[in-house]
Amino acid sequence: MTMKPPAMLELDGVHAVYGKKIRALKGVSLEVRAGEVVALIGNNGAGKTTIMKTVAGLLQPEKGVVRFQGRDLPGMPPDQIMRMGLSLVPEGRRIFPRLTVMENLEMGAYSRREKDLSREYDHVFHLFPVLGKRRQQFGGTLSGGEQQMLAMGRALMAAPKLLMLDEPSMGLAPVVVDKIFEIIELINKEGVTVFLVEQNAKRALRASSRAYVLETGEIVAAADSAALMRDPAVQKAYLGLH
Ligand SMILES: Nc1ncnc2c1ncn2[C@@H]1O[C@H](COP(=O)(O)OP(=O)(O)OP(=O)(O)O)[C@@H](O)[C@H]1O
């Protein structure tokens, strides 16, 4: 019998609502184990961002279990969750346009107690040399790809164990998307677990080992990414085949 390693992140029966009427998540269960790249795919409005927000502490679940490294997250403030080692690169990047690259990165480390962040800066500039060359440039004047890199760099400043990315490829040219996914792979090889949300199902399935398919607030499929890529229903609905 092989022992499954315990989940790093675990969601069990999670429900989330906006106001009284909009049921965005209807009993979502999933897990991400240490070292994995796990993808979550689904169409517009499926609830992908809602899952990310619920995990990051930006939205409280109506009910259900959300656990990170064995600790229950609901009720914890977002900065405490970040200090536990969980960072989110939000949908639409959300960088600070009027702050410089350096200041944006500094914001990513606000939850840290360490004073010396030179290792983190070196790491970010090693992964994203372009940011190193543009330290004093305002975030808002960076290209879309550079802004995505800055958002990822900012999340890495918190030295996460689990990096969650919400639609990193959105609005970017294919060559830039290639670059972003190369870096995601690199970050994972360095030991960071990755949980990735994408509408770009092909990229997400290629980059991950396991994946979940979300439809209107419910997980409708969960399997190895390679198996999902061969699944006719997934091909038809998400990969533009047939
Ligand atoms: N702040 C909000 N108030 C009310 N309804 C919301 C809010 N945010 C999201 N919703 C609704 O919840 C559902 C899930 O939205 P969510 O943003 O999680 O989807 P998504 O899968 O991330 O979509 P997309 O691919 O377009 O980013 C949608 O029906 C959306 O309209």
Ligand SMILES: [Mg+2]
């Ligand atoms: Mg979204």
